[in-house]
Amino acid sequence: xxxxxxxxxxxxxxTKQNYSxxxxxxxSCDDHKRCQNVEFDPETSTLVTGWxxxxxxxxxxxxxxxxxxxxxxxxxxxxxxxxxxVGRKKIFYSSCALCAILHLISSFTVSWAxxxxxxxxxxxxxxxxxxxxxxxxxEFMTAxxxxxxxxxxxxxxxxxxxxxxxxxxxxxxxxxxxxxxLYVILFIPVIWIxxxxxxxxxxxxxxxxxxxxxxxxxxxxxxxxxxxxxxxGQGSYGVKKYKYTIIDMFRPGFKFKTVSIxxxxxxxxxxxxxxxxxxxxxxxxxxxxxxxxxxxxxPILLLSSVGLRYCKRKTASLIYLGIFFTCSFGIVACIxxxxxxxxxxxxxxxxxxxxxxxxxxxxxxxxxxxxxxPTVIRSTALGIANVSARVGGILAPFAIPSGKGHFHIFxxxxxxxxxxxxxxxYKLPETKGKQLKETFDDETKLELNxxxxxxxxxxxxxxxTGNLSHSE
Numbered sequence: 001x002x003x004x005x006x007x008x009x010x011x012x013x014x015t016k017q018n019y020s021x022x023x024x025x026x027x028s029c030d031d032h033k034r035c036q037n038v039e040f041d042p043e044t045s046t047l048v049t050g051w052x053x054x055x056x057x058x059x060x061x062x063x064x065x066x067x068x069x070x071x072x073x074x075x076x077x078x079x080x081x082x083x084x085x086v087g088r089k090k091i092f093y094s095s096c097a098l099c100a101i102l103h104l105i106s107s108f109t110v111s112w113a114x115x116x117x118x119x120x121x122x123x124x125x126x127x128x129x130x131x132x133x134x135x136x137x138x139e140f141m142t143a144x145x146x147x148x149x150x151x152x153x154x155x156x157x158x159x160x161x162x163x164x165x166x167x168x169x170x171x172x173x174x175x176x177x178x179x180x181x182l183y184v185i186l187f188i189p190v191i192w193i194x195x196x197x198x199x200x201x202x203x204x205x206x207x208x209x210x211x212x213x214x215x216x217x218x219x220x221x222x223x224x225x226x227x228x229x230x231x232x233g234q235g236s237y238g239v240k241k242y243k244y245t246i247i248d249m250f251r252p253g254f255k256f257k258t259v260s261i262x263x264x265x266x267x268x269x270x271x272x273x274x275x276x277x278x279x280x281x282x283x284x285x286x287x288x289x290x291x292x293x294x295x296x297x298x299p300i301l302l303l304s305s306v307g308l309r310y311c312k313r314k315t316a317s318l319i320y321l322g323i324f325f326t327c328s329f330g331i332v333a334c335i336x337x338x339x340x341x342x343x344x345x346x347x348x349x350x351x352x353x354x355x356x357x358x359x360x361x362x363x364x365x366x367x368x369x370x371x372x373x374p375t376v377i378r379s380t381a382l383g384i385a386n387v388s389a390r391v392g393g394i395l396a397p398f399a400i401p402s403g404k405g406h407f408h409i410f411x412x413x414x415x416x417x418x419x420x421x422x423x424x425x426y427k428l429p430e431t432k433g434k435q436l437k438e439t440f441d442d443e444t445k446l447e448l449n450x451x452x453x454x455x456x457x458x459x460x461x462x463x464x465t466g467n468l469s470h471s472e
Contacts, residue, residue, distance in 0.1 A: 044170040051112035062397040064116055071123025073390035079128030080383020084244060084376065087203075088136045089195045093187065095128035100183035107176035131386055135379045138370040139196040143433055147308030147367045151301065151360075160295055198375040202438050244377045246384060251440065257372055258381070260424040261365065262388040267421050268362045269392030271414045274399045275355050296349065300356030304363055313368050313432050314425065320361040321422040327353050328415035335408045358418070361425070371431035375438045 047064065051057075075095075083091045099122060106118045138146055169175060194216065200209040217223060249258045307316035327350045334346035366382070373381040399410065 046172050047112065047115060051115075060112060060116075064112075064119060065397045066394045067116055068119045068123040069390050069393040069396075071120040072127040072393065073123075073387050075124035075127025076131050076383045076386035076390060078124075078383075079131045080379040080381070080386075081246070082128070083132045083135065083379035083383075084199075087195055088132050088139070088199055088379070089193065091128060092132045092136060093190055095125040095132070096183050096186050098125040099129065100180045103176045103180035103183065107173040107180070127386065127390070131383045132379060134366055135370060135382055136196060138367075139198045139375065139378075139436070143371075143435065146370070147313070147364075147432070148305045151305040151308050151363045151367070157298065160298065196375075198436065198438060202375050244380065246380060248377055248440070249373075249381055249384060254373075257428060258384070260428055261369060261381075261385050264365055264421045264424055265362075265385045265388040266392040267417045268358055268365075269389035270396050270399060271392075271417070272355065272358055272362070273393045273396035274410065274414075275351060276396075296352035297356030297359055300353065301360050301363065304360035307360075308364060308367060308432075311432075312430055313364055313371075314428065314430050317361050317364045317368075317425040318422060320357040320364070321418055321425060324354050324357040324361070324418050325415050325422070327357070328411050328418075331411045332408045335411075354414075361421075365425070368428065368431050371434055371436060372429065373437075374440055375436065376440070 047061075051060075079091060079095065102118055102122045102125065106115065106122070109115045109118060137149060141149055165178065166175065169178075194212040195208065197209060197212055197216075200212060248254075304316065304320070307319070311319075330350040331347050331354070334350060337346070369381055369385055370378060
């Protein structure tokens with residue numbers, strides 16, 4: 001699953017391939033004389049070719065990726081908290097606007113230092129977009145469709161299209177302008193997309209809650225159900241007065257969940273991005289590998305929609321992580337095969353399957369987080385989980401094997417780490433079919449089989465389904 005705002009990854013890899021195609025050989029940086037006559041592909045324009053980031057400057061490539069990941073770490077940390085305090089819609093579209101502006105400015109940068117700064121800020125605001133997006137979606141969905149809609153492989157589709165566009169344009173400045181245009185398109189439905197009903201409810205914004213509710217039922221040709229609007233946001237925990245923070249994620253009953261999710265997110269991210277950034281270490285043609293990897297991962301991720309619809313969340317997670325563990329042995333076997341064809345085809349197929357399965361397990365965990373944490377801290381929980389993922393992403397460029405001869409070591413270590421994540425996933429609670437909780441007070445009441453004081457999910461589902469007999 002390629003994250004938005006990380007286009008530099010693919011262009012960096014493309015440039016390194018161009019070095020190999022243009023009198024640059026691995027290890028030539030040990031001899032600075034060889035770096036004096038490097039010739040770039042004249043049809044390709046990347047950050048590296050533009051600023052000459054090779055030989056003694058090659059470390060800047062990894063630094064750019066890591067600083068962008070650091071920016072995303074900050075964005076996930078701040079964006080989730082702001083979304084819970086200020087609102088989903090305001091922070092989401094503010095971040096989209098800033099991303100569009102930064103991508104446009106990036107296409108006119110005049111130095112690599114300027115590009116580094118811009119990409120760091122791009123990381124911050126693209127992370128805000130990501131952490132809010134899935135929270136926004138989940139809070140409008142009923143339990144029946146929540147997992148299915150959130151597992152649609154838009155990320156993989158985007159990665160595949162990105163690879164095709166990169167191969168076609170071969171100009172990083174044009175790619176930045178394309179990214180700017182994509183963020184602008186997101187503003188088309190801004191007038192029709194309302195603020196999250198659940199967020200308005202727990203924040204006690206009764207008037208706006210009623211206005212949005214009437215707007216939704218009108219669009220669905222329904223009538224507003226009867227409920228006591230004056231109780232909205234007046235849960236016994238005092239949601240209107242209490243400001244929830246990261247500390248609340250470590251309350252009794254949530255500490256193990258928070259730590260386990262953090263470990264899994266860190267591991268999934270490090271392995272995913274190491275496999276993504278390390279395409280140059282794969283056997284075979286670079287461009288073909290860049291396209292094949294997401295193309296094979298896409299149908300695997302599509303199957304996760306079926307798993308989330310008909311299987312328990314925990315069962316689906318264990319299946320995908322188990323497949324990754326099994327396929328890792330296939331990768332090692334192909335690497336040590338004497339057949340070059342087996343190395344080029346077999347290992348890449350198994351690697352693509354591993355990427356698809358870990359991405360699927362990642363999506364399922366994303367869904368489980370939205371269902372484990374209450375509305376008052378849901379975006380913060382996703383933000384903290386993604387902070388762990390960004391730490392893994394920051395370390396990923398340095399975890400990539402320096403050559404094909406060491407790639408099997410990374411795969412073996414990854415298999416052991418995934419086995420531990422499988423255990424943690426098993427220990428996390430099952431959430432399929434459970435109604436979303438609004439406050440920590442609801443968590444206690446649901447455990448005691450007491451109805452929450454705020455508006456029921458049965459009533460909320462009416463706004464979308466028009467069926468008062470339907471409940472989560």
